[in-house]
Amino acid sequence: MATADTNPKPTMRLDLKVMGPILALVVLVVIGALMNGNFLSAGNITNVLSRSAFIGIIAVGMTFVITAGGLDLSVGSMAAFIAGLMILVMNGLLPVMGVGWPLVFVGMLTAIVAGTAAGFINGFLITNMRIEAFIVTLGTMGIYRSLVTWLADGGTLSLDFGMRAIIRPIYFDGILGISWPIIVFALVAILGEVVMRRGAFGRHAAAVGSNDQVARYSSVNVNRVRMMTYVGLGVLVGIATIMYVPRLGSASSSTGVLWELEAIAAVIIGGTMLKGGFGRVWGTVIGVLILSLIGNILNLTDGVSPYLNGAVQGVIIILAVILQRDKKAEG
Amino acid sequence: MTEPLALSLTKICRSFGPVQVLHDVDITLAAGEVHALIGENGAGKSTTMKIMSGYLAPTSGAVALNDAPVSFANSQDAEAQGVVLIHQEFNLAEQLSVEQNIFLGHEKKRGFLLDKAAMQAEARALLARLNCQVDPSARVSDIANADKQMVEIAKALSRNARVLIMDEPTAVLTEREAEVLFVQVERLKAEGVAILFTSHKLDEVKRISDQITILRDGHVVSQGPTSDYNEDQMAEAMVGRDVSSLYPERTVPIGSDIALEVKGLSVAGFAHDISFTLKKGEILGVSGLIGSGRTETMEGLVGLRSTTGEVRLNGEVVHLKSPQQAQKAGMCYLTEDRKSRGLLLTKGMRENLTLQCLPDFTNVLIDQKSEDAALTKAIEDFDIRAPSRDVAVGNLSGGNQQKLLIAKVMLADPDIVIIDEPTRGIDIGTKQQIYEFIHALSGQGKSIIVISSEMQEVIGLADRVLVMRMGRIAGEVSGAELTEDKIVRLAMGLDVNKEEAA
Structure with a gap:
């Protein structure tokens, strides 16, 4: 019989768990505003949000993967590889199709297809071949990183100059002053939140992450749910790459380095459990914003060196996990 | 010392x-x-x-x-x-x-x-x-x-x-x-x-x-x-009340149609050449020592393990490769291990109840109102006693967990239910209630297989009992022959007058 190790004030704890990330974000905004007048300017906010959109879009997908009890270390390299592939395809088809939007769409299609395929490969190895997610994605992380380096021959893959001008607005333009990456990030986040909270897929992912045996015995197709989380993440990496390539118009071996860790960190700061079973997408969005604000504040202020960005982020991540420890969970 | x-x-x-x-x-x-x-x-x-x-x-x-x-x-x-x-x-x-x-x-x-x-x-x-x-x-x-x-x-x-x-x-x-x-x-x-x-x-x-x-x-x-x-x-x-009549009397006669027919079912390493039939409204007991392949046979039957052999549902041959397919065909298995295979202990009752049939509650999005209605009905029908509706299932008592598990499986409305150890670790009052649920289900024409290590339970509940030993059916007992002694002899391989299982 499982006796309830009753928590004297469960509501208080719950509140802290829900409110913690939001409070941290508010505190950061206040600190930023106090330290630099430019912090709250439209230009700076747009800049921060647009830059965080890549990690953000990926982190939404990562939320599902982690909720279902998985992990994906390959997303950073995957993004670099897809960016390289997208550039190569567009450059290669340039003589045939000429400069213009049709070629951009081919590039986008390439990114989505490559992302889907990469997610499928991860998912297949993890579900069908039953290899640990950590090992599989550690392997594919190395593979994609090395492939993009090889494609670029150790240097940089640059998109044709004419194409760059056409593709540039995808990152820099938008509607009503809101840039496309921010819009796409918002749409992905809203969709993700709805699916996680109200969709059968979100519920199934949490069930699989919580106890895959129970899910299996309850007629849930565990392998398909797991597979879909990786494929979904792959597609989102493709979308993030579509947003990223127009920014610089190039890809190299240093593209997307450490994105995977930032995405995972954002997910955890947001209150999703690393061991799976519970996830919240809105928390991930807050986590992404917290991480990018730290970098931005350090850049804007003189007191602390921006080189300490990683250290501050690390402290925040550890603090977040300490605050969200679940005492009721049996060890 | x-x-x-x-x-x-x-x-x-x-x-x-x-x-x-x-x-x-x-x-x-x-x-x-x-x-x-x-x-x-x-x-x-x-x-x-x-x-x-x-x-x-x-x-x-x-x-x-x-x-x-x-x-x-x-x-x-x-x-x-x-x-x-x-x-x-x-x-x-x-x-x-x-x-x-x-x-x-x-x-x-x-x-x-x-x-x-x-x-x-x-x-x-x-x-x-x-x-x-x-x-x-x-x-x-x-x-x-x-x-x-x-x-x-x-x-x-x-x-x-x-x-x-x-x-x-x-x-x-x-x-x-x-x-x-x-x-x-x-x-x-x-x-x-x-x-x-x-x-x-x-x-x-x-x-x-x-x-x-x-x-x-x-x-x-x-x-x-x-x-x-x-x-x-x-x-x-x-x-605090009289419990001398633990097992309810059969009130509705067993049907005549065969709901399930299993011929030569084998689960590699666990069960060999298992054959039996199950009628509509019948309660079939499965006895045998732990490790005799009872659980594995039934898990094989619902597609949780790979099997060879022939399975007919209502006369038609089916190939069930997964619990999803079995559920669609109208057959569900209720695990003996409610804590690690039956329920998500950290989740609430609502999420657990509807997990098995979530698509039925989903119309693009999950309809939480109808989920709540289903929970209200389950709490009433199965007398689930919980301190509050959103309590984590791990904090319910074993008896209430088992009732919730039954409610969850019955939500799929199967025609054939296989219940593995229906009352393990459950007090006598709740046991009696669970026996009544099982009889009520059989009264509705559902066919039930009950696996149990408790002799009294299979004898008291079942119309007919299959005894398994070392992965095979050692015999079948029913009617006046349905005694503890007979079952034990079959389970241990002692019975000299062993009838050959068909």
């Missing part, structure tokens, strides 16, 4: 927040005596045992060892003073060896190094003292449940336990394994160890205990020497 020890609780009260779960509990465990603590789930047995062994502190009242008041700081403190609790779910590191487990946390050392030879020798001596054949270097994950229990006891003895508290020690044991345990209990008793155990099996309480304490709703309702009680009196005191 050092001096004997007696543990007593005096006027113990314990509250969790505003809820008082123990009221003035007095229990004395005397050295060299076996004390049974019985009561329904939620009566306060676990809390009492946890207070005895230092896992919980009482809100008020006194704990005394040999009449000297003590207050255990924690369970390690209690262990150091000779009081050890053996949990119902084994607390063993599955990947370590038997010997490593016995000495886990208090390894013997010589300088900086582990003294493996000494530990090996002592482990061997402890196991020999328990008459247990298991190899000290065997990995715990590889040994049988009964041996795991012995390892737990050996572990307790290695800590020089003089008060041994066992939470449902026989729940996971077969009857034969339980026999081995009882012999060891007698031996420890003779050595002057004070023993307290809980059990839902009243016959074994009657057999091995000297004293009985009966708890109901946190009060001691009856206490005295075991010889003063018979099983009916124990059950009545536990439940």
Whole structure:
């Protein structure tokens, strides 16, 4: 019989768990505003949000993967590889199709297809071949990183100059002053939140992450749910790459380095459990914003060196996990 | 063994927040005596045992060892003073060896190094003292449940336990394994160890205990020497009402149509050439020792394991490769292991209830209103008692978890339900309710297969019983032949007049 190790004030704890990330974000905004007048300017906010959109879009997908009890270390390299592939395809088809939007769409299609395929490969190895997610994605992380380096021959893959001008607005333009990456990030986040909270897929992912045996015995197709989380993440990496390539118009071996860790960190700061079973997408969005604000504040202020960005982020991540420890969970 | 020890609780009260779960509990465990603590789930047995062994502190009242008041700081403190609790779910590191487990946390050392030879020798001596054949270097994950229990006891003895508290020690044991345990209990008793155990099996309480304490709703309702009680009196005191008619009478006749026909079903390594039929509205019992392939056969039948052979549902051949397909075809399996395979313990009742049929509640998005309505209905239909609707399922009592599990599976509205150990670790009042549910289902024309290790249960519930032995059907008994003796003989392979299974 499982006796309830009753928590004297469960509501208080719950509140802290829900409110913690939001409070941290508010505190950061206040600190930023106090330290630099430019912090709250439209230009700076747009800049921060647009830059965080890549990690953000990926982190939404990562939320599902982690909720279902998985992990994906390959997303950073995957993004670099897809960016390289997208550039190569567009450059290669340039003589045939000429400069213009049709070629951009081919590039986008390439990114989505490559992302889907990469997610499928991860998912297949993890579900069908039953290899640990950590090992599989550690392997594919190395593979994609090395492939993009090889494609670029150790240097940089640059998109044709004419194409760059056409593709540039995808990152820099938008509607009503809101840039496309921010819009796409918002749409992905809203969709993700709805699916996680109200969709059968979100519920199934949490069930699989919580106890895959129970899910299996309850007629849930565990392998398909797991597979879909990786494929979904792959597609989102493709979308993030579509947003990223127009920014610089190039890809190299240093593209997307450490994105995977930032995405995972954002997910955890947001209150999703690393061991799976519970996830919240809105928390991930807050986590992404917290991480990018730290970098931005350090850049804007003189007191602390921006080189300490990683250290501050690390402290925040550890603090977040300490605050969200679940005492009721049996060890 | 050092001096004997007696543990007593005096006027113990314990509250969790505003809820008082123990009221003035007095229990004395005397050295060299076996004390049974019985009561329904939620009566306060676990809390009492946890207070005895230092896992919980009482809100008020006194704990005394040999009449000297003590207050255990924690369970390690209690262990150091000779009081050890053996949990119902084994607390063993599955990947370590038997010997490593016995000495886990208090390894013997010589300088900086582990003294493996000494530990090996002592482990061997402890196991020999328990008459247990298991190899000290065997990995715990590889040994049988009964041996795991012995390892737990050996572990307790290695800590020089003089008060041994066992939470449902026989729940996971077969009857034969339980026999081995009882012999060891007698031996420890003779050595002057004070023993307290809980059990839902009243016959074994009657057999091995000297004293009985009966708890109901946190009060001691009856206490005295075991010889003063018979099983009916124990059950009545536990439940507070008459439970002599535990098994309902069949009111609706069995149908004539065959719902399920299995021919030559095999599950590699577990079951060979299993054939049987199941009629509409019939309750078919499956008996046999644990490890006889009962569970694996049924898991194979619903697609949880790969099988060969022919399965016909309502006369049509089906190939069920997954539980999803089985569910679609109208057949569901209810696992024996509700904690690790049946329910998501950290989730609420609503999420658990609808997990099996989530698509039925989803129209693009999950319809939480109809989920809530389904939960309300399930709570009513199956009399699920929970402190609140959003309580984590892991905090429900075993009986209520089992009711929720049944509600969950029945939501899929299967025509054939396979229930594996329907009442394991459940008190007698809830058992009676579950038997009534099962009969009501059969009355609705549903066909039911009940797997159970409790002879009384299969005999009382089933119209017909298949007995399995070593992965094969050893025989089938029904009607007047349906006796404990007949089943045991088949299960052990003793029956000389064994009828050949068709």
